[in-house]
Amino acid sequence: MTDIVVIGGGWAGCSASLAAIKAGAEVLLLERTDMLLGCGLAGGIMRNNGRYTAAEELKRLGNGELIDAADACSLQVNISFPGHEHASLYDTVSMEPVVRRLLQDMGVKIRFESRVTEVVKCSERRIEGVVLTEGETVAGDVFIEATGSAGPMSNCARHGNGCSMCVLRCPSFGPRVSLSLAAGVADIAGTRKNEQYGSFSGSCELNKNSLKAELRNQLEKKGVVVIPLPESYVNLDLLQMKACHQYARPDYVRNIILLDTGGRVKMMMPFCPLELLRTLPGLEYATYEHSRGGGNSLRFLSRAPRDNAMRVTGLDNLFCAGEKAGFFVGHTEAMVTGSVAGLNSVRSVTGKPCLELPTSLVCGDLIAFENAALADRQALQKRYTFAGGEYFDRMAELELYTTDHDTIVKRVDKTGLTGVFAGAKILTQTTTSQSDDTGSETLPQGDVRHRHLAAVSGQKFI
């Protein structure tokens, strides 16, 4: 059996692991921290704008388990906030254990606190193993790098405002390492205004209990609260720094926008001094989680060159996914690129041609569009997401954006790729309520998904 080694357990690595195991491989996932999901531990927004279309495409293509799991953990469904429609917000506390169990139930072997620091090559174009911090070498047939693009701390210090003790916890678990670079392939670094390197994460998290009861109740009821900022507090420069171009709109610096991501509250601003925050109504006792008021993690410093099958240029057996594979922002984007990398890692050894998703699907178009755009130096400042900015405009122009389930299903079916990541069996599981004869607890995925679909399409949920 083919041995696939996935490095990095964020949404991209999790998705790649699932696709590879469903394609028939043995999969080992190496994660440097003690938890999966990476930046996804501080995220939560799904299905906003074009992410809805992409999520439904991915399900129809057969790798929808993670979308279903996120739906199942969503406490807020079909909410709107400036520039964003029909979003859902997963609970950032309960999400990780659910994904961990899902992967383990599917047979993915996970090793935590296993930070890869080097690669061992057997020829110019082939890797035979990766080396962990303690010196152990882990061998494999094919490797998938899904290490993200944030950190290490030196990058946050040099190009940002210093380590913000973010959710990636570099001080505890050690820095991210670019494995493609270690294998001899130069990274491409994203820039922001004035040719500075990287961009700041566009949101940070507050402790929910530190909000005044009235504000907390309002947030839990509506999912979103918008608090206008006094004019003297407005810092328009923040818009140029954001990784998330979909939130680079004046609304997001003229207001504090809070979203209910369960145990923690998502504040849609890269950073805001605590003293300032505490002058606002309801936030008098506000406390940060995973971050500090003066900084945030710096991302997009380490993109590997790749083809549209997600294979790293110049290496035969290294694939990449998520932020490592492009200037992609988002969980859904990581799941999509992870799916392609996972399937192709197996195909590359079994002799089947590698899959490039067609551009008639948003999932394929995003991957191809981002790659083609790199020819232009301006692209280093761009970020790509189904949720907004340039790529969402493109989706609308090409009439690819839709929330109509039947249209999406027909579009995928027309490509002949229905269930390509999974085969018919898995596809059935993700489109009906799950029955589980293994005795383990069943995810309430069907309910939430149907509630979401019904809410968006205006049907009554029963």
Ligand SMILES: Cc1cc2nc3c(=O)[nH]c(=O)nc-3n(C[C@H](O)[C@H](O)[C@H](O)COP(=O)(O)OP(=O)(O)OC[C@H]3O[C@@H](n4cnc5c(N)ncnc54)[C@H](O)[C@@H]3O)c2cc1C
């Ligand atoms: C604060 C914040 C909020 C966000 N909010 C949202 C949101 O609400 N909705 C949304 O769609 N997107 C959001 N995003 C963006 C989104 O989280 C990311 O684009 C996406 O999750 C990236 O996934 P990834 O798997 O590519 O990388 P990451 O999430 O960075 O995961 C990489 C993983 O690799 C591991 N790793 C790194 N190096 C090594 C190594 N050498 N050995 C082993 N493991 C290693 C890391 O520990 C990590 O777990 C947010 C991002 C941030 C930072």
